[in-house]
Amino acid sequence: MKNYVILIAYEPWDWSTATEEQRAAFFAQHGAFSEFIDAHGKQVASAALDDTDTATTVRHVNGEVVVTDGPFAETAEMIGGYYEVELPDLDTAIEAVALLPPSYSLEIRPVIAVR
Amino acid sequence: MSEDALVRVVREEWGRLVALLLARYRRLDLVEDALGDAVEAAARAWPADGVPANPAGWLNTAASRRVLDRLRAEAMQQRRAPLLVTEVERRSGGTAVMVDPGGLVEDDVLRLVLMCTHPALGAEAAAALALRLVLGVSTHDVARLFLVPEPTMAARITRAKKKIVSAGIPLAVPGADALPERLDAVAQIAYLAFTAGYAPGSGSDLLRADLAGEAVRLVRVVLDERPGEPVLVALLALMLLQHSRRDARVGADGDLVLLGEQDHTLWHHDEIEEGLALLRSLGDAHVLGATAAGYLLQARIAAEHVIVGNAAQTxxxxxxxxxxxxxxxxxxxxxxxxxxxxxxxxxxxxxxxxxxxxxxLPGSHRLAAVRAELLVRTGRLDEARVAYGEAIARCRNEAELEHLRRRRAGLAEDESTATCP
Structure with missing residues (x-):
């Protein structure tokens, strides 16, 4: 079994404008994903993140800690959440993330075991 | 004699041996070297001892010993490298077994091909890896095929192998719902390798056309495992119909010979026959998937060019x-x-x-080159000259540049004879 972090990116939109059907579809898609994970491996952790306009970036610049408003990179898409899962292989992980809402772009990153 | 036997077994059994060793030891970083060492050992032993009754089995045993030697040495140093995910592990729900029964699985070569051509790998890296691992083509030759320096290709192959292990790309055949797409990917990767062999480059293009033949072999290997698979049948037909003209494409002076001027006696007519038979076996494009239908139509175009006696009858x-x-x-x-x-x-x-x-077609010289040719045919020579200039300014390939310059120069002569009688 391998651990993967699944990074979820999407173009920001206003959840409060979502219709009942849209909300139900989102929950159903995340539900189907979780069921698939439980059937093939296990879920380690997950979180949904607040919008990037609430993000704070911290960097060391010339030995000073510099705090700036905003995310790492200004892109059309933002990281909106993640799952950490344990699955047999990449094919299973691809099959799993394909169940998530189609508006997402998904990045699958293997987790390095630090011994 | 023993040399021929070794060359033959390496050519025919390399992929199967790699697949077997990977399934058993799951060490993508060790298997290729171990098999290479086994081949070297055979080259020393077989001339003296005679060719063993089961040459592939001999190589398998010798390579296994090498892998085990390395594993023992690592155990002494307490180092453990990451392991390849295999089907056995997937099916058993993740219990990490170090050694699987190692029996011959029917589709072992298919699993290897699917691993090498996984869409999570870059297409060129996947093509290189498939040629290397499935067919045993040397890194030197793979580099030649793709027109990159050997160290660049070696690094590309190493990076792809590392991704397979760390990302968990399995040595496995996916479920029936995912398999058609993956077979399409196999076809696309094989065609990429094939067309790379015909990409204009410096040096001996003849040899690179031979390397394109390795891509044909890759398709044959997969077809052995999936007989009649339409996308592979259509692709093989397309490749054979194009590849059959390889010896007529290059003239005595190394120049490209265009289709209409090729010596038909240099065509490989057995390959043309096979390609046409494959086309007939496929039936209509409508019943095929999009990728297969695309290859079928391209193969039909290639067929039109080879079934007539000369260009005028096309x-x-x-x-x-x-x-x-x-x-x-x-x-x-x-x-x-x-x-x-x-x-x-x-x-x-x-x-x-x-x-x-x-x-x-922004940036390409081809559009302007074709326009120039057609303008010449309509007699609009001034406009043709401008179009040739545009094509020459954009063209980056020496052989094609030479051709375009010659065409433009020929144009000037025509005009001078026309205006100064």
Whole structure:
């Protein structure tokens, strides 16, 4: 079994404008994903993140800690959440993330075991 | 004698041996070297001891010993490298077993091909890896095929192998719902390797056409495991019909010989026959998936060029029809351009020029080069000269540049004889 972090990116939109059907579809898609994970491996952790306009970036610049408003990179898409899962292989992980809402772009990153 | 036997077993059994060793030891970083060492050992032992009764089994045993030696040495140093995910592990729900029964699985080579051509790998890296691991083509030759320096190719292959292990790309056949797409990917990767062999480059293009033949072999290997698979049958037909003309494509002086001027006795007629038979076995494009249908239509176009005795007999209207069908399936500027060329042959240069006006191919010299040729045919030499200039300014390939310059120079002579009698 391998651990993967699944990074979820999407173009920001206003959840409060979502219709009942849209909300139900989102929950159903995340539900189907979780069921698939439980059937093939296990879920380690997950979180949904607040919008990037609430993000704070911290960097060391010339030995000073510099705090700036905003995310790492200004892109059309933002990281909106993640799952950490344990699955047999990449094919299973691809099959799993394909169940998530189609508006997402998904990045699958293997987790390095630090011994 | 023993040398021939070794060359043959390496050529025919390399992929199967790699697949077997990977399934058993799951160490992508060790298997290739171990097998290479085993081949070297055979080259020393077989001339003296005679060819063993089971040459592949001999190599398998020798390579296994090498892998075990390395594993023992690592155990002494307490180092453990990451392991490849295999089907056995997937099916058993993740209990990490170090050694699986190692029995011959029916589709072992298919699993290896699917691993090498996984869409999570870059297409060129996947093609290189498949040639290396499935067919045993040397890194030196793979580098030649793709026109990159050998160290660059070696690094590309190493990076792909590392990704397979760390990302968990399995040595496995996916479920029936995912398999068709993966077989399409196998076909696309094989065709990429094939066309790389025909990409104009410096040096001996003849040798690179031979390397394109390795891509044909890759398709045959997969077809052995999936007989009759339409996308592979269509691709093999396309490859054979194009590849059959390889010896006629290059003239005595190393120049490219265009289709209409090729010596037909240099064509490989057995390959043409096989390609045409494969085409007949496929039936209609409508019943095929998009990728297979695309190869089928391209193969039919290639077939039109080889079934006639000379260029004048070519049924250009049928070729235009095939391009129309291809464009409905997968619109691309390159296919539009090829269609315009066929249309010029079928309906005259003015029709071809009108078709060219609708094509957008930014940065490419080909559009301007074709326009120049067609303008010459309509007698608009001044405009042709300008178009040749445009093509020459954009062209980056020496052989093609030479051709374009010669054409433009020839144009000036025509005009001078016309204006100064």
């Amino acid at each position: 049924r250009w209207h049928r070729i235009v029809d095939h391009y129309d069908a291809l464009l409905r399936l997968a619109p691309s500027p390159a296919a539009e351009l090829a269609r315009a060329v066929a249309l010029a042959e079928a309906a005259g240069p003015d029709a071809g020029l009108a078709a060219l006006d609708r094509i957008q």
